[in-house]
Amino acid sequence: xxxxxxxxxxxxxxxxxxxxxxxxxxxxxxxxxxxxxxxxxxxxxxxxxxxxxxxxxxxxxxxxxxxxxxxxxxxxxxxxxxxxxxxxxxxxxxxxxxxxxxxxxxxxxxxxxxxxxxxxxxxxxxxxxxxxxxxxxxxxxxxxxxxxxxxxxxxxxxxxxxxxxxxxxxxxxxxxxxxxxxxxxxxxxxxxxxxxxxxxxxxxxxxxxxxxxxxxxxxxxxxxxxxxxxxxxxxxxxxxxxxxxxxxxxxxxxxxxxxxxxxxxxxxxxxxxxxxxxxxxxxxxxxxxx
Amino acid sequence: xxxxxxxxxxxxxxxxxxxxxxxxxxxxxxxxxxxxxxxxxxxxxxxxxxxxxxxxxxxxxxxxxxxxxxxxxxxxxxxxxxxxxxxxxxxxxxxxxxxxxxxxxxxxxxxxxxxxxxxxxxxxxxxxxxxxxxxxxxxxxxxxxxxxxxxxxxxxxxxxxxxxxxxxxxxxxxxxxxxxxxxxxxxxxxxxxxxxxxxxxxxxxxxxxxxxxxxxx
Numbered sequence: 149x150x151x152x153x154x155x156x157x158x159x160x161x162x163x164x165x166x167x168x169x170x171x172x173x174x175x176x177x178x179x180x181x182x183x184x185x186x187x188x189x190x191x192x193x194x195x196x197x198x199x200x201x202x203x204x205x206x207x208x209x210x211x212x213x214x215x216x217x218x219x220x221x222x223x224x225x226x227x228x229x230x231x232x233x234x235x236x237x238x239x240x241x242x243x244x245x246x247x248x249x250x251x252x253x254x255x256x257x258x259x260x261x262x263x264x265x266x267x268x269x270x271x272x273x274x275x276x277x278x279x280x281x282x283x284x285x286x287x288x289x290x291x292x293x294x295x296x297x298x299x300x301x302x303x304x305x306x307x308x309x310x311x312x313x314x315x316x317x318x319x320x321x322x323x324x325x326x327x328x329x330x331x332x333x334x335x336x337x338x339x340x341x342x343x344x345x346x347x348x349x350x351x352x353x354x355x356x357x358x359x360x361x362x363x364x365x366x367x368x369x370x371x372x373x374x375x376x377x378x379x380x381x382x383x384x385x386x387x388x389x390x391x392x393x394x395x396x397x398x399x400x401x402x403x404x405x406x407x408x409x410x411x412x413x414x415x416x417x418x419x420x421x422x423x424x425x426x427x428x429x430x431x432x433x434x435x436x437x438x
Numbered sequence: 439x440x441x442x443x444x445x446x447x448x449x450x451x452x453x454x455x456x457x458x459x460x461x462x463x464x465x466x467x468x469x470x471x472x473x474x475x476x477x478x479x480x481x482x483x484x485x486x487x488x489x490x491x492x493x494x495x496x497x498x499x500x501x502x503x504x505x506x507x508x509x510x511x512x513x514x515x516x517x518x519x520x521x522x523x524x525x526x527x528x529x530x531x532x533x534x535x536x537x538x539x540x541x542x543x544x545x546x547x548x549x550x551x552x553x554x555x556x557x558x559x560x561x562x563x564x565x566x567x568x569x570x571x572x573x574x575x576x577x578x579x580x581x582x583x584x585x586x587x588x589x590x591x592x593x594x595x596x597x598x599x600x601x602x603x604x605x606x607x608x609x610x611x612x613x614x615x616x617x618x619x620x621x622x623x624x625x626x627x628x629x630x631x632x633x634x635x636x637x638x639x640x641x642x643x644x645x646x647x648x649x650x651x652x653x654x655x
Contacts, residue, residue, distance in 0.1 A: 202534035207567045241532050244482045407486065 149173040149391065151374050154399040155180055155282070155314060155332065155361035158216065159197075159205055165364075165371050166212035172375040176215040176411060178403060179205065180253045180282055183225040185366050191234040194222070198242050206247060215410055217403065219252035219282050227266035228258065236269055243277040247410045249403040250274070252282025253314070256293045259286065264300070271304035279406050280310045282332075285320060294320040298327050310405060312359055315340055321349060325357070330402050334363035335373040343373065343380040350381065355393045359402060440522045442511035443547030446493060446504040454501055459488040463505055467512045477513045481529055481537055484509060490536075498603075506540035507547060519552035530558050538562065539573045546576030546605075556581040563590050572603040579605060588615045591640070595622060601636040611643045 151174045158166070158179050169177075179201060181194075188194060201218040209216035220242040222235040242248055251274040254267050274281040283301070286293035294313065301311050313324045314332030317340070324331050333349070334340045341349075346360060364371040378391045403409055444451075452460040466484065469475040485502035493499040510529075514522050530541040542562055545555040555578055562574035563586070575590050582590065591604055591611075601607055619640040623633045 199534075203538070204535075204565070204567065207535055207569070244479070245534050246482065246486055246536065247534070 149375070149378060149388075149395070150175050151378065151395045152176040152178075152399040153361055153371070153374050154178045154312075154359045154403065155334065155363050156371060157182060157363070157365035158209060159200065160366035161364060161371060163208070163212065166209060166214060169371050170213050172372050173378075174214060174371075174374065176217070176399075177209065178217045178219060178249060178282075178399070180219040180250075181221055182223045182253050182284075182365070187229065188226060189231050191232065191238060194232065194235045195238060202242065202245055202247060217247045217249045217408070217410060219250040220248050221252050221254045221270050221282075222266050223253050224255050224257040224263050224267070224284055224286070228260045228262040230262075233262070233266070236266060239270070239273060240277075243273060243279060246408055248279075249406040249408050250280040250282045250312075251277070252280075253284040254281060255284040255297055256286045257284075259289070259293060259296065264296075267297075267300055268304065271300065271306055274310065275304065275306050279408075280312065280402060281306060283311060283313045285313060285315050287315075290315075290317065290320055294323060298323055298329070301327070301329065309357075312402060314359075314361070315363070317341060318345070318349065321353070325353065328357075330357045330359055330398075332359045332361060334361050335377050336363065337368055337370055337373070343377040346377050347380050347384045347386075350386070350390075350394065351384065355390055355398070357398070358394055359399055360394055439515045440517060440519050440548065440550050440553060442507065442514045442522075442544055443549075444504065444511055445499055445507040445543050445547065446495075448508065451493075451501070451504045451508065454493055455489055455505075462487045463508070466509060470509060470512050471515070473516075477509060477525060477529060478532070480509055481506060481533070481540075485536065502536060503540045503543050506537065507544045510541070510544040511547070519550050522548075523553050523555060526555060527558065530561070535567055535570065539569050542570065542573035542576070542578075545578040546573070548578065554581050556586075559590075560586060563593055566597060568597050568599050571597055572599045575599070575604045577605040580610075584612070584614075588612075588618060591615060592618055592622060595619065595634055595637050595640075598634075601639065607640075608643065611640060613644060616641060616644050 153174055156177050156179060158177060181198060181201060198220055206216040220239060222232060226232045251270050254270040256263050271281055283297055285297060297313060301308065308328035312330035312332045315334045316324060316331050321331055333346055335343055335346055350358065360374060360377055362371050362373045363369060374395060378395050381391050455463065466480045470477060470480060484505050488505050490502040493501050517525060526541050526544065530538050533541060541558065545558065559574040559579055559582060562570040571593055575594060579587055579590060587610065594601055594604060619637050623637050626633045
């Protein structure tokens with residue numbers, strides 16, 4: 149089984165996690181730029197973090213046979229802090245880079261005016277750089293936040309197929325589906341979504357435009373819940389092909405729209421000199437150097 | 439203008455690239471030369487517009503590195519040494535790991551003594567990314583102080599970069615380096631871990647006088 153975790157904060161995880169993830173079948177990840185738990189106080193703190201996402205973390209993952217991508221943005225939790233708004237002015241440096249496969253996480257936390265302004269500007273950057281957008285939905289008033297999110301997505305003019313709205317549940321999946329956006333689900337030990345509920349949603353709606361992630365970070369979370377969910381799908385009667393659709397082909401299709409994927413592992417023996425292997429995305433093989 | 443030696447001969451690189459990626463490279467080079475675009479814009483996209491992967495020459499060169507060095511070489515024809523160093527510093531500062539590595543390879547091809555990129559080499563040697571560490575110890579490392587250069591060599595041994603990546607090893611190795619590698623090897627043996635063959639190679643380079651105290655350079 150091959151798994152592409154489309155949302156996981158590996159910066160906060162140990163090498164033991166990388167080893168266990170690889171053993172469970174994880175071969176590729178996307179790490180969205182987000183809040184670090186401790187509020188940051190200046191722009192430089194963000195750029196060092198972004199540099200790590202396109203530098204050290206990518207290298208670290210490769211040591212364990214996992215291809216690491218990231219998304220770059222000013223996250224919703226810090227978008228309302230005037231000390232951090234300058235981050236919006238340095239994003240362009242990062243959005244042209246290989247392996248930066250979306251603008252994200254953007255969206256709402258407390259639904260304030262500053263958050264909305266940052267959200268609008270970053271949706272515009274996604275359009276300008278022809279990148280997908282990864283949109284976080286708030287933990288509090290998720291329904292209201294999701295509704296306003298969809299309004300801003302429509303106003304921005306971005307193709308809904310270039311947007312994933314994340315951390316959805318039974319109450320918020322419907323409107324996102326109707327709008328034609330991709331639907332992201334974060335499987336957590338005791339909040340957000342669990343494997344059994346995820347399976348029921350897949351039974352109700354099918355596998356199209358669904359992304360399943362662990363969203364594992366520095367909080368109580370589990371990077372192997374993608375695999376647990378895949379096993380739950382099989383136990384519920386889904387086929388191996390269905391599991392591959394949800395756990396691999398869907399994230400490859402969604403993030404492949406960026407033209408910036410650095411896929412590894414699925415094409416052993418492929419000619420690495422070929423610039424195009426999947427919809428314009430080139431192949432970078434993790435080099436076993438450690 | 440400042441000369442930058444190419445990582446791979448231009449014709450060999452184009453043979454490896456094939457027709458369309460070669461055309462894309464030539465297009466980028468023409469735009470940079472004409473000033474209609476900047477290195478800062480072409481550099482991040484260079485690999486995906488051409489190709490990436492090992493060149494297969496046995497020296498560990500990578501195609502995307504050669505592409506980026508050629509872009510720098512073209513831009514350098516219009517830049518004095520100071521302006522070139524400023525440009526390389528910005529490309530490095532804002533680069534991802536691949537872009538940083540290409541800047542280090544470009545520095546390795548710059549002999550002009552007025553271009554001193556040692557601050558970038560020291561930044562690379564601060565990381566644990568073996569690809570950056572290896573690229574930092576090329577010919578441009580002649581600008582590093584004896585102290586910094588020895589620690590660069592030791593770091594290579596420590597993180598597993600083959601010493602074949604270190605330029606001028608035989609001519610620059612001194613008694614202090616041999617003593618440092620001796621202590622490194624003693625530690626490895628005490629821990630029951632193998633001493634790398636490369637460490638033995640350095641130890642064989644000279645036999646320091648055990649009574650002498652080598653000054654720190």
